[in-house]
Amino acid sequence: MNTITIAGKKVPRLGLGTMRLTGPGTWGCPADPADAITLLRTAVDDLGVLHIDTADAYGPHTVEELIRRALHPYSERLLLATKVGMVRPAPNVWKPLGRPEYLRAAVEASLRRLGIERIDLCYLHRVDPAVPLADQVGELEDLRTEGKIGAVGLSKVTTDQIREARTLVTVAAVQNCLNFAEPDDPALEYCLSNGIPYVPYRPLNAGRLSDPAAALRWLLELGPLVAPIPGTSDPAHLRALFARRS
Known part of the structure; x- marks a missing residue:
């Protein structure tokens, strides 16, 4: 199976995003938390998924707790990634918050x-335009140096933002939106x-794509x-x- 090394862990290139394991509006618990726990266990134990991606904003906080209930203690082979730097005032409302003290508390x-x-891997969920990028990634780098983060990632960023961040920290991964409907990302x-x-x-455009297998195949063939x-x-x-992974 085709694999990739992210944050020092070798995993299959196809991972699992967990944003959908919440209630409507990415808010609160899913309709049946037991089903979400079963799905997570099926992904890891039966289907060999080793890259689980989540965020503190999913719920908020709900999915991280579901992951612990489903998978803790975690396999050494599992790459567990989360994101910080976003607050949720209400369903479907997302606001970046990148003050260093908040990022530390969130981690x-x-x-x-x-x-x-x-x-293993902690992303800056969004760049907060009200806070210098150097302060945001600098705090995550401090947390990495302290051993609380294994590697630092960036989410929804431009090429210029990646370039700037790389002057301060090793960027372990970039997480941006890309799919058939939104196919252009200079990053x-x-x-x-x-x-x-x-x-x-959002590789399947939130379920709106008619041929998920073709969409994933296209993405995997990009490199x-x-x-x-x-x-x-x-x-x-x-x-x-x-069922069929590249």
Whole structure:
């Protein structure tokens, strides 16, 4: 199976996004938390998924807690990635918050919810335009130096923002939106040219694409550094997504 090394862990290139394991509006618990726990266990135990992507904003906090209930204690082979730097005032409302003290508090809270001492890969969920980027990634780098983060990633960023961040920290991965309906991201070529794993989020355009297999195949064919994270709350859909992996 085609694999990729992200944050020091070798995993299959197709990972699982967990944003859909919440209530409507990415808010609160899913209709049946037990089903979400079963889906997570099926992904890892039955289908060999080793890259689980989440965020403290999913719920908020809900999915990190579900992941702990489903998968803790975690396999050493599992790459567990989360994101900080986004607050949720209400369903379907997302606001970046990148003050260093908030990012530190968010990382500490994610560690507790996930039941770990170090997050394998922690992304800055969004760049907060009200805070210098150097302060935001600098705080995450401090947390990495302290051993609370294994590697630092960036989400929804421009090429210029990646370039600036790389003057301060090793960028372990970039997570941007890419799919058939939204196929153009200049950051993709930058990442491929500079050896940075590129993790497309919303690879199936939130379920709106008619041929998920073709969409994932297209993404995987973009290059060996591309590692999509499709998400679902449906066990049958999960099995279909991971039945044939590149």
